[in-house]
Each structure stands twice: as C-alpha cells, then as structure tokens.
Amino acid sequence: MRRLRAAGACLMKRLSPGRCALALFIMVPAWSMCAESQESSGGDSRYQQFMVYPHRQAGYAAMRAGDERTAMAEFTRARELAPQSVDTALDLAEAYRHFNQAARAQTVLDEQARYTPNDSRLRAAMTPPAPPAVDCTRDNRPVCRAKRGFGDLQVGDLARAQAELDAPDFAASPEGRNLRHALVQRAIYLGDDQRAVAQLSELDKQNQLSSDERNQWFTLLLKLDRLDAARELQSRSGLDTPTQDLAMAQAIGNSGDRKALASYMAARQPAFANEKDERQWINLLAMAARAQPALLDHYTVRYPANAMWQARVALPLAMLRGDRAVAGSMLSRLPADSFHEERFSLYLQQGQYVQAQQQAEVLIAQPEGYRLLDPLSYRLMDAGATYEAKQLLLDAYPFTGNTHSAALLARLAVLAGQQPALFSADDRARLRRPLDSVALRVAQLHILSALRDCEGIRQVMADQSPDYPAELWRQLGDCYSKDHPGLAEYAYAQAGKHEPSADTTRALAYQAYSAQDYETALLAWRSVPAAHLQQADLLAAANTALTIHETAVARAWLDDYAARGGRQDGAYWWLRAQADEPSNPALARTDLENAVALQPDPRYYARLAALQAQAGDAQQALASWQHASALAPQDSRIAASLGYAYLQAGEPEKALAQFERAHQADPDNPALTRQLLYVNQQLGDYAQARMYAEQAIDQFGNVGAADPAGAGSDTQQSQDDLYSLRRLHENLDRRWSFNADTSLGDTVSSAANSVAPGVSYRSYAQFEAQYHLDPQLTGGDLNTLTAYARLFAGSGVTGTVWPVHEAMLGIGVHWKPLTSQNIVLSVEQQTPADNSRVTHNDTLFRASGSWSFGQKFSDDWHASGRGWFTQNFYVDVAHYLRAEETVVTLDYRFGFHDKIVNGQTIEPYFHLQYTGIDRTQGLTYLRDGRAGLGVQWNVWYGETHYDAYPHRLSVAIEGQHAFTTYLRDTNAAFLIVRTQW
Incomplete structure (x- = not known):
C-alpha cells in the first residue's frame, strides 16, 4: 500500500514519464497483493479465496527468498484451485517475469484474457504504459542526466534508479523521497535486508521515516541480529507495543544471553491482545528464569489457560532449584486435581511422604498409569519413604499385566531385605499366597527370603516343582x-x-x-572332593563317621586333617580318642589325657573317667569325675556319675550330695529320684527316703493303673517298678508287723515245723508281733534288727483238731546281718503260757534263710501280667539250748498265681519238705521227707497311691505224702489260713 501511495503521488505531481515508470516498476510486485486485498475479481468465491490464500502467501515468501521451485509450485497450485481468477493469473505471471520467463508469463496472461478480458489490471499487466517522453536535449535536470545513455528503464535496473536517486537535487525533492521509500519496499520485498536497512537508515537521517517503516526497520534489525541497534531504535522511537516487546525478547532469547533477556523482560509488562502471544512471553520468561526466577514466578497472566501453562513451565524450574515455597504457592492456586506429578515431587522434597503416596496413587490410577509404578516407587525409596513405597507396591502386588513386573518384584525384595520390620503380619500373609506360575513364585520367594519368612517359603514351595x-x-x-x-x-x-x-x-x-x-551324611562327605574339604569339614566328617562306628574312615579324615596342619586342640584329640578306643582303649585314654591337657572339657573328663574305671583305676576315675563336675557344675548327668563314683568308693554321704545337686538341676529325672531314695535308705534317713519314694511314684504318672490282664506288655516293667516303689515306701514307714498262722490237719505231721521246729502237730496256731528298731541306732536298714513276741499253740498230745494246747510265749530278736540276702539270725526265750506238763522254758537259737531266686518268682503281688510263677527255697537250722535238740528244715515250694481280679489270685502249688531232728547229740536222728500238692486263695488289700498292699490273707488246702517219716501216718491233709498286716 505504501508503494501504491508513492505511485499515486508520482502521478499527481505529474512527474516525468521516466520517473513514473521507474516508480511503477519498483512497486509492481506489491501491486497485485495490494489489489487482492481491495477487491475480488474474476468471480472468486470466499471459499476459493480461503483455499488459495495460503499458496499465494507461500509463493511470495519463496520469491523473496529466491526459491524459484517453491514459488512456481505454490503459484501453480493456487492457479489450479482458482483457474479463472485474475489474482492467480497475475501472481503466476509475475513469478515467471521475476525469474526471467517472460514468454510463459505472457501465455498465462493471454489465457486469463479469455475469462476477464475487460479487467483493467489484466490489461495493464499485458500492455504496460510507455513512459512519457522527456526531451532531455532541452532539459538539463539531474534526472535527465541520469537517464541519458541507457534508454527506457527495464525490470531489474535498480542500479540505474539508485544512481538517479543519488543526485543531490533529486534526492532532496519530494519525487526523490518517494522514490527512496519505493526502493526500501522493493528491497524488503526482494529480501535484500541489508539494502533495506541501509535505505531506512538514510530515511531516518533525513527524518523521513513513517511509523510503518520504523516498525519494518525494527523488524529487519532483529532479523539481522543487530540487537543493540534494534533496542536503541525501540527506545527512541517508542516501539513498545506488546508485539514489538515480544519480538525483541524472542531475538534476545535466540542469542542465548539469558541475563540480557531477563534484564529486558524485567523492565516490561506487555498486555497482550491474544492468548498465543502471552504464552510465548511466558516461554521466554522460563528461559530467563535461570537468571531471574522471580520474573516467571510472579508474572500475572491475563488468560486463564495460560495460568496452567505458567505453572507447567515454572513448577519444574522452581523444584529444580529447590524453591519449595514458590512451588507450593503456585500449586495452591491451581485445582487440586491438576499437576499430580509436580505435587508428588514437591511433597517428596518436603518430606510429606503420606501426601506423596496419595499423589502417586492418583497417577497410577490414570489410564496407562501402571507404567508409572516403577519410577514412582523408586523415587519414594530413594527419598527414604520406604513405608510408603512398600504400600504403593503392595497395593499393586502381584503386578499382573505390568510390563515391569519383574523389576517391581525385585524392588519389593530389596525393600524387604533392607527393612523387614515394615511388613506387617497381614502383608506377610498376602505375600505367602502362592502365585500362578513358577516364574512368579520364584520372584515371590526372593521376597520371602529377604523377609526370612520360612513359613512363607514353605507354603510357596509346597508344590515342590522341579523348576525351582x-x-x-x-x-x-x-x-x-x-x-x-x-x-x-x-x-x-x-x-x-x-x-x-x-x-x-x-x-x-x-x-x-x-x-x-x-x-546319608557320611555318603555326602565322601562325595565332596578332598580338595574342597576345609579343616572344619574334615572334623565334621570324622565326627559323622564316628557316630556310626566307622572308626577307620574317621581316622583317615583325622590323619588328613593333621597332615594339612590342622590345629590339634582338644576337639581333635577328643575325636581321635573315639576313633582309637575300639581297637586300643589305652591309646584312647592317652588321647583324652592330651585333650584335657589342652582344653579342659567336661565331656573329655567324663569319657576319660569311664576308661579309667574300665581299667580298674577307681580313684583316677573319681578324680576325673571331680574335674568334670567342677567344669560343669550344672550338668546333672556328670553330678550323678560323680555320685555313683562316690558310692563305688564307699562314700555314700558325698554321693548323696552329688545326687541332690543333680536332682536340683534335673528334678524330673526318675533315675536320680530313685538313687536319692536308695542312698537315703542306705544312710538310714527313712523320712527323706519316703519323700523321694513319693516323688518317684508321682513321676510314673498313670503308669501302673489296674491292668490285671496285663494287656499292655510295653508297660509291664513300669508297672512292676512302680509296685516295687510302693512296696518300698510302705516298708519304710512300717514299725510294727503282725501275722497270724493257722493249720488244721487230719493227722499228725511235721509240716508245721516253721512254728515249732522239731515238734509235730495235727494242728497249730501262732500270732506274732514285730517291732522294727530305728536303723539310726543299729546302723543298718529297717529290717536289720527286729524285736518280736509270739504266742503259739498246737493240738497237743491228745491230737485234737483245735490248736489250743501247750501254749508257749516266745520273746526274741531277729537280726539280718546281710542287706542283700534274706538271712535272719534269731534268739528267742520261750516260756510256757499254760500249765501243760510237756512244756518248759527254753532258749531257741535259730538261723534261717529264704530265696526265691529272682524278684519275678517272689510270693508278693505282681502288678503286671495275668499271673506269675512263684518259688521259694527255705532253710532253717534251730537249736534248743536246754533241750539240746537241733532241727534242720529244708523246704521248697513252686506254684503259679493266677489273677482272678485285681489283688486276688488262685495259686496251685507243689511242695517238698525235709526235716531232720537230732535229739541226743547224734545218737538218735529222725528224718521226715514228704511232698505235697495244694491250692491257695490269696487276697491282698489296703493299697494306697503311695503304698503297696500292706495286708494279705491266704487260705489253702494241701495234701501231703511222706516218703520217709518217723511218724505213724504217711498221708495228711490240711486247711491252712495265714494273714499278715
């Protein structure tokens, strides 16, 4: 338009034809563009104008850049879209002429003449007016001088136009000024920025710049990176519109000088007319924020959409420099459902891990958000928010469908290994549930392994897949x-x-x-190559071999251990002793002596004591047990062994102290309890013995309950042992014993000689009371010394049935000299208890013994089994001092107790008896040998928890036959009744 105005001025002032032609020539390229903005020709529709306009713009831009190919392509496309338009025809023709293809330009114009033959623009383009003739022969003006010699101006003769313009008189004239303005526009159009700047500078010197030209000059200076000149022009010319501020800031930004950009933008607060320009200004503020962050942070936007943009740009920068206050303030002004990533980062920096976890959960809940689980959980862990990272991971566990599941499972394992305490019982229960595939379970097991959760490992590997x-x-x-x-x-x-x-x-x-x-252990040790066996392994392997008595193998490993220079300490010699003992106990003893010399150990001393005792060195064995006890005072087994050693050495008091020490350490050990019972019994402390007897009975629990059938064969020994303890407990408390014995026969027999040796009765009866003297007084056990009194009578010389004749009272003492044998020595003073002529005072010396040859053949109640065999061999030697009579009795009895109910038996038995009587110092010797068969009913009663049956009643019927006798009858039958309590 400026060019058109220049041309109009030229015509109005009636310039010479040559000058007008020159002005028209300069502004021709702008003519068509200007015209298209004024009117629409050729019947162009608005749609065609919309479609064509971009191609026309692109074509002229390419012409200015000298890009012929692009320019021709764009104008040709515009022509195709509007084939009858005058505008597209003029554009294409101008392009052909610009690139020196005048013939093709003419062809386009001729074609367009068919559609718009009367269009003035088309006619002007086809037949440009000839410049008016100037008679320079008579006109001596500078313009004529400039034009002489080169004829009419042609397209491209800028040099000639410039030469005429340089003439002082013409340059100062209005025509010259207009021509200079036209040359500036022509240079801008052709893209000759340097020439345009030079022309604009000249116009500025002449103070001839218009506001549009100042803006053009400012733009060209920015384009040429002449920023100082542009800023100087801007400051003195008032070029401070928002658009110019933005352009200047963009140019400074392109230079990379952030400080200069910050300084420039700090001094300006442009109010942009559109949202797009303001956004570009915000982007430049972000660039300048490196130097002055406050510019971006405190910039006040006009358009709401740009507030979000400002936050998106400013937040990362604020957080990058650690300015949490600015970041927080900015986020507080924005909707809570926005900028979750930035909020997550800010909370993470501020240590607000719970809030950071919440933002992470929101991010993960978004579409495709599962992809963020990996980086978000890593960032939480890296920041120290391990609990929140754990929660985030467990909420998504087992990460089904997540492409990063392997990495997430591995991260969970790392977290579990670093802080297992973070995982609650519910977390562990969840992690224990086996996953679907072996591959996932393998990763799951690494997590459980890190947690040292053996229960979980067992559950997951319960399938025992071979793929683990x-x-x-x-x-x-x-x-x-x-x-x-x-x-x-x-x-x-x-x-x-x-x-x-x-x-x-x-x-x-x-x-x-x-x-x-x-x-298996020995086989495994043998499978390990010798080179891989460490010294500790050699000792372990030798120990394994010794456990199954492979002493030769153990010695080989021990030899290898010694050959490798292994330390020959106490442990080595201990193993060596076990390896040597079977074949050479003496060498083993030496090994143990080496062991205790190097490393005193109670085990070594204990084994050494056993070998010493085995060799008969009781005192050395006792010394070794003492060493072992000193090293392990709390070891009940060593204390007990030392107690046994003291017993063998004849020191029961010391033995008792050791057994008590062992019992304190192991009060539930029944063997120790019984040993304390026996030692206290031996020492005569029956009260303590009874106490330990009760403990021993209690330790049996319910063993020994009524089982008359003896079905529980595994408990038979326990039942018998329990009964023995009860019998002992009952005996320990007994001070008085009573028994009554009655026999009624059909004839005279010597079968009753146990009551009155050497006296033959048809019937007899006896009642006896015994008092067991205190063993502390006698230095023996409870039965060592017993005082007794008895009253007995028989059928007399008349042979009556009832034993009420010739009654005698006997008072005496029983002495049991051996605790291990049932041998009794007695002294008894007998006195008649009635006025019988055949009875008289006498003193009886008696030695008797009884043997059943084993507890299982005893006549006492047997707790186990359906019944038991019984036998007894009785020997009695009696001498009457006054009568000078000696009687020898040998009695053997064998029977079987058949249990009928608990505490009752029927006993068939076989009986052999021999009696010899010497009444005259060997001059007269009487013999009686007989055999008997009988059956007896036995009843035991009065049992308690701790006491065996204290009472017994027996009723028997027996028949006898004498093979040799001094009596008249050889056959006899008896009813025998005995009771004791």
Missing part, C-alpha cells in the same frame, strides 16, 4: 533345618540334583547329620 532353582531349594533347606531336619535334608538333596556343587553337598552332609541320617 537350586538356590531356593537351599533356602528351603535352611528354613527346615531347625524344626524339620528330615525335610531340610530332602531340600538340600534337591538342590544338589539341580545344581551339583561341593557347597550344596557339604550343606547336605551337615543337615543329614542334624537329622540323624548318619549314613
């Missing part, structure tokens, strides 16, 4: 090793199958030994 790697089988073995040694051994064996190695085999050997599978 050796490492996890080893882990399972470690988990089972403490409470399930057999399963641990199996796991180690599976690990060895999956990945055979010396380490796995070694672990199997140790675990098999722990599971007491010594054969």
